[in-house]
């Protein structure tokens with residue numbers, strides 16, 4: 554499929570794949586700040602740019618409602634992501650964020666928010682290079698304004714505003730194939746509430762399986778089995794940062810988290826992110842860590858249920874407890890917290906526990922992209938240490 558817009562951008566092009574002469578690093582050099590376009594790109598005349606101040610509960614609510622009604626759906630249009638307001642505030646007001654990167658589009662007459670795109674700053678390591686990047690997310694155009702070519706101009710506008718802050722690279726994911734993924738991940742689901750998942754059509758009853766047999770298959774203990782397994786607390790930030798930095802150093806692409814980042818991204822935040830660790834009962838050493846974020850989905854067109862409560866695997870580190878046992882404890886806690894399903898990508902070492910813990914493969918793929926940065930060797934999902942929201 555031709556990518557009219559993406560063929561004009563500094564991203565890996567299909568023709569470059571396998572060209573050993575191309576080195577790893579930026580595709581284009583930075584532009585002198587004086588040469589960066591100072592004024593916003595032009596929108597169709599009926600629309601205007603707006604900066605979404607997520608501190609404002611009113612604006613945060615507008616972004617929430619736009620995404621709730623118009624953001625990503627699964628391939629069969631049965632579910633739509635329903636990020637909560639507190640999740641959006643967490644995802645957008647990150648250490649060192651720029652409010653100008655929270656970009657909305659309003660209809661001039663009604664002032665209705667009809668589109669959104671966001672960027673947040675992140676330090677991402679690619680092999681040995683730590684690169685300042687923008688993580689781009691939540692690109693959403695109202696269903697009624699699709700194919701008005703708004704997305705390309707919104708991508709150019711967020712790129713312009715990122716350039717104004719002297720940042721020249723970005724990271725993003727998509728369910729669609731664009732030029733050119735750095736890797737392509739499979740997603741997997743572990744049923745926690747199989748009856749509801751089958752009722753809403755997320756899962757199907759297995760062949761020769763009864764409902765009661767299925768419920769029994771996915772049953773979990775009432776509480777975690779690992780001694781010293783507990784919720785993360787503020788006092789654990791230094792130790793978790795050390796543990797996580799060391800663990801992530803083995804992957805080709807991974808965030809370069811410092812204590813400030815760990816405090817924001819991994820400290821428990823109710824209904825947003827949950828994190829646990831294993832503290833050795835003897836010497837109080839923190840040997841393992843696990844976390845998941847909360848991303849419900851609206852269930853489109855089901856009489857009995859309106860929301861699918863889903864947990865998404867985030868960052869997990871095992872140095873003493875076997876990863877499979879650690880992740881089983883995470884499933885136990887997620888079930889305790891009434892999640893219906895636990896989702897994971899086949900990134901990092903996740904593949905080692907997926908089958909044993911009864912995850913089933915999802916019906917789609919998630920592609921990861923870098924903007925204006927070429928990676929020398931193709932990456933397997935197991936080489937990726939970056940989880941985006």
Ligand SMILES: COc1cccc(CC(=N)NC(=O)c2cccnc2OC2CCNCC2)c1
Pocket residue numbers: 625626627628632633634726728740741848850861863865896897898915917919941942
């Ligand atoms: C169950 O409700 C859904 C509602 C909308 C889309 C999908 C399928 C899908 N596209 N899933 C994922 O992208 C996915 C599956 C497993 C883990 N992380 C994921 O995506 C994350 C990361 C990228 N941004 C969205 C959330 C499912």
